[in-house]
Amino acid sequence: MRPCAPPQRRWAPGTQCITKCEHTRPKPGELAFRKGDVVTILEACESKSWYRAKHHASGQEGLLAAGALREREALSADPKLSLMPWFHGKISGQEAVQQLQPPEDGLFLVRESVRHPGDYVLCVSFGRDVIHYRVLHRDGHLTIDEAACFCNLMDMVEHYSKDKGAICTRLVKPRRKQGTRSAEEELAKAGWLLNLQHLTLGAQIGEGEFGAVLQGEYLGQKVAVKNIKCDVTAQAFLDETAVMTKMQHKNLVRLLGVILHQGLYIVMEHVSKKFSSKSDVWSFGVLLWEVFSYGRAPYPKMSLKEVSEAVEKGYRMEPPEGCPGPVHALMGSCWEAEPARRPPFRKLAEKLARELRSAGASAPTGGQDADGSTSPRDQEP
Secondary structure, three states, rough: OOOOOOOOOOOOOEEEEOOOOOOOOOOOOOOOOOOOOOOEEEEEOOOEEEEEEEOOOOOOEEEEHHHHHEEEOOOOOOOEEEEOOOOOOOOHHHHHHHHOOOOOOEEEEEEEEEOOOOOOEEEEEEOOEEEEEEEEEEEEEOOOOOOOOOOHHHHHHHHHHHOOOOOOOOOOOOOOOOOOOEEHHHHHHOEOOOOOOHHEEEEEEEEEEEEEEEEEEEOOOOEEEEEEEOOHHHHHHHHHHHHHHOOOOOOOOOEEEEEEOOEEEEEEOOOOOOOHHHHHHHHHHHHHHHHHOOOOOOOOOOOOOHHHHHHHOOOOOOOOOOOOHHHHHHHHHHOOOOOOOOOOHHHHHHHHHHHHOOOOOOOOOOOOOOOOOOOOOOOOO
């Protein structure tokens, strides 16, 4: 086997790496792999250009050239990282037309419908025009023509990227919202984006407030898969996933990677009796802290290693400035060391609603403008 490129650095045992090329006909003692496979370094050989490593999927061990590897990077928790970089929020039809210039068949974006709060508009460049399709809510799903229904916007965009169906042309190129970065591209670059074709889903083994946990196999390895279909929730879990890419420890359930399909699939090694809604309750406590701190990163000024060690020793975050005492107490109940002592989501919702009422919280009201028609094909000037 010849190295794909000169090695960049030396890696210590335990380092996870991504293969940069394919080697399917190994010599005796060498490791077989395909491009994008994940391996763990076991030891460096006397020759500085070779390592002995273990293949994550096959479990096989063998030699491979250092030049065939790049280190698997941790994903940074970045507010600019988006699962839906093509979603522009509440902009008018005219603004959408301006964004989709110059004309290019299949160039698209999705925006909120301001005339019909709660609905969306898919805007597609075709010929010299921009066609606006109103996306309706029907029985908990999204649809343009009521023939094809989708769980969420990501599912819809994925579908029309493969088949134009009821719209003018297949979605080819997303127009990113300024300032956003594609989570899909960053996950692939860092080595955490897995291939849907290699995943086989089985029975449901758990269910949390944010989604179901399914048993499955990925390249023959037994896995547990958390499926999150809500757009907003999936985006929130992206931050949690970023943290998990940095926390690799023998006592922690290991993240294998992420699949973007009909929402977000978080693929983890399967460990019996490790998954329950109580894990989601802990995550909700962290989310609550982030909300009341106005988006600050949790566990400020602490490295991930320090966080892991401190939490094991009983450390819990202090309340954000201005956070009501009862809300911080609610966070603390989510972070009970014993999962059985954490409250169910029903109780959390009741207590949080009660606290918000006592604080005089009120629901926001929506606005309107003349940005589209009521028909599924929402053509605007």
